[in-house]
Amino acid sequence: MDSYDSFYRKNKDRIFAYLLRLTGDYHLSNDFMQESFVRYFSHYHTTPGNNCALLFTIARNAFLDSIRKYKEEKFQDKKEVAWVSNPESQLIEKQALDKMLAAIQKLNSVDRELVALLATKTFSYKEIGKILNISETNVKVKVHRARLRLKAILKNGGQ
Numbered sequence: 001m002d003s004y005d006s007f008y009r010k011n012k013d014r015i016f017a018y019l020l021r022l023t024g025d026y027h028l029s030n031d032f033m034q035e036s037f038v039r040y041f042s043h044y045h046t047t048p049g050n051n052c053a054l055l056f057t058i059a060r061n062a063f064l065d066s067i068r069k070y071k072e073e074k075f076q077d078k079k080e081v082a083w084v085s086n087p088e089s090q091l092i093e094k095q096a097l098d099k100m101l102a103a104i105q106k107l108n109s110v111d112r113e114l115v116a117l118l119a120t121k122t123f124s125y126k127e128i129g130k131i132l133n134i135s136e137t138n139v140k141v142k143v144h145r146a147r148l149r150l151k152a153i154l155k156n157g158g159q
Helices: 003-022 026-043 052-075 086-106 108-119 125-134 134-157
Strands: none
Touching: 003 026, 003 052, 026 052, 026 086, 026 108, 026 125, 052 086, 052 108, 086 108, 086 134, 108 125, 108 134, 125 134
């Protein structure tokens, strides 16, 4: 267990700084950092050693998965998806993403963690239950409630 603890302490600040540069958001970076270590320790049960590259890859993928999930949710309701790459559409996309990230930050920590774990599309409800030490049924209930809270926050203009 000491090797896991020392691996975390040695790498947490570097991973956080990397994610902060990617996201520009302190809280989001912290969530991604924690998610990265959860993924690393849950999927790679070997001794951590010096596998920093794998940890950085996991962190980057956590960030990219979140962006992909957001885009999929946004376009899921539309019949036709047309990606127009111009400054105006990019600004609109960035504002929408900022609004979504701000709304996620308004959720309590358990809800944020559930949303973050689901956004990765890496874990099943059962696996999330194991990570959080709750039953699969409880995970489903909490996810449903978190989604409702997030929807309400977004409906109220992020308030």
